[in-house]
Amino acid sequence: MDPSLPFSVYLVGGAVRDRLLGRSGGDRDYVVVGATPQALLDAGFKPVGKDFPVFLHPDTAAEYALARTERKQGHGYHGFAFHAVPEVTLEQDLARRDLTINAMAEDAQGRVIDPHGGQRDLQARVLRHVSPAFVEDPVRLLRVARFAARYAPLGFRVADETLALMRQMVASGEIDHLVSERVWTETRKALAEAQPSAFVRVLRASGALARLFPEVDALYGVPQRADHHPEIDCGVHLELVLDMAAQLAPGNDRIGFAALGHDLGKALTARAEWPRHVGHEQRGLAPLRALCARLKVGGEHADLAAAVCRYHLDAHRALALRPGTLLQLLEKLDALRRPQRLHEFLLACEADARGRLGHADAAYPQAARLRAALAAAHHVSTAPLLAQGLQGPALGAALRAARCRAISTACPAAGAAHAPR
Numbered sequence: 001m002d003p004s005l006p007f008s009v010y011l012v013g014g015a016v017r018d019r020l021l022g023r024s025g026g027d028r029d030y031v032v033v034g035a036t037p038q039a040l041l042d043a044g045f046k047p048v049g050k051d052f053p054v055f056l057h058p059d060t061a062a063e064y065a066l067a068r069t070e071r072k073q074g075h076g077y078h079g080f081a082f083h084a085v086p087e088v089t090l091e092q093d094l095a096r097r098d099l100t101i102n103a104m105a106e107d108a109q110g111r112v113i114d115p116h117g118g119q120r121d122l123q124a125r126v127l128r129h130v131s132p133a134f135v136e137d138p139v140r141l142l143r144v145a146r147f148a149a150r151y152a153p154l155g156f157r158v159a160d161e162t163l164a165l166m167r168q169m170v171a172s173g174e175i176d177h178l179v180s181e182r183v184w185t186e187t188r189k190a191l192a193e194a195q196p197s198a199f200v201r202v203l204r205a206s207g208a209l210a211r212l213f214p215e216v217d218a219l220y221g222v223p224q225r226a227d228h229h230p231e232i233d234c235g236v237h238l239e240l241v242l243d244m245a246a247q248l249a250p251g252n253d254r255i256g257f258a259a260l261g262h263d264l265g266k267a268l269t270a271r272a273e274w275p276r277h278v279g280h281e282q283r284g285l286a287p288l289r290a291l292c293a294r295l296k297v298g299g300e301h302a303d304l305a306a307a308v309c310r311y312h313l314d315a316h317r318a319l320a321l322r323p324g325t326l327l328q329l330l331e332k333l334d335a336l337r338r339p340q341r342l343h344e345f346l347l348a349c350e351a352d353a354r355g356r357l358g359h360a361d362a363a364y365p366q367a368a369r370l371r372a373a374l375a376a377a378h379h380v381s382t383a384p385l386l387a388q389g390l391q392g393p394a395l396g397a398a399l400r401a402a403r404c405r406a407i408s409t410a411c412p413a414a415g416a417a418h419a420p421r
Helices: 014-021 037-042 090-095 118-124 132-136 139-154 160-172 180-191 197-206 208-212 234-248 253-261 264-268 285-295 299-316 323-332 339-354 365-378 383-387 392-410
Strands: 008-012 029-033 054-056 063-066 069-072 080-083
Touching (some): 008 090, 029 090, 037 054, 069 090, 132 160, 139 160, 139 180, 160 208, 180 197, 180 253, 197 234, 234 253, 234 339, 253 299, 264 285, 285 299, 299 323, 299 339, 299 365, 323 365, 323 392, 339 365, 365 392, 383 392
Antiparallel strands (some): 054 063, 069 080
């Protein structure tokens, strides 16, 4: 904070919260009290805000927002009128924020301004709303679930009264005004957190999971074979897989989304077939496509999730697959052209295998065999085949045969493993 500025500036929100939690990093956002937009422009700040006055510092590019109040006048995230004038106080600005732990500020001397008990709730490990106005913005429901995913490893929980307001938002239909892009943005962030299962659990407890992710909600209460899945419930398994994916690939929301969508087909298994789910990997593609279309999921996320959904059982059987079948799987995954795709695919499959009660520390040798198969296939050169005058389909067939031989030499079958189904 620059003491030479002709107005009062406070560090706010996440930076204050995380400092008090002993966490580093993250954005540093500031609120400006007692100033006009012109005053910031005169001080060299650059305007960037569309909905309300936000400016970038001329030297640090940090965000400085004018203190403001807001009034609900319509549905959804954009249904607010903002009032940003020099008379708006810091306390009024903090009162419009979502959670008490996000409604703290720090002055230039490092003193914490905490009118809503954020420090108390940090110590109690509670996510609590600031005011009843919480219900006016449906995005806050997603944000609470996302913060739960971030701070669940520290023991945080959602306050009962806050969860009650979240249920009210679902029951009133306010949640139905969420735009798909915002749902996807918050979901991606949650999947990159340390414990994504908390995101799903909080949404389910509020009733929002059934409205926003019905394909996921439908997994709860569906049983699986206890010999493969000691946790039995498909929804519980999903939570374990999400958290294992976060452990194996911290911050990778593509792998997190693949974990989220890998077993959607089990919700479509006929009850008469329970607890077996033969063909669930094929059945899961339709609900996964529906989910991706509704949330406007990006191509890379959707493609990886579809590959994991369709072929995760093939990966689990990799130790017993013949060389030609291994090569066929690599081809279906486009791994020969995109080896990074195989890397992420295998991490998601490993998360599935280890995301079971009692299996968190299990080895996943299937990944090593598939990686070795890819390396062997890559080492096959086309030069000798071209020298023989082969071309067109004949060249393709000869290349594939040579790759099969290379895989057979490098990756002998090791027999079936007890893997999930």
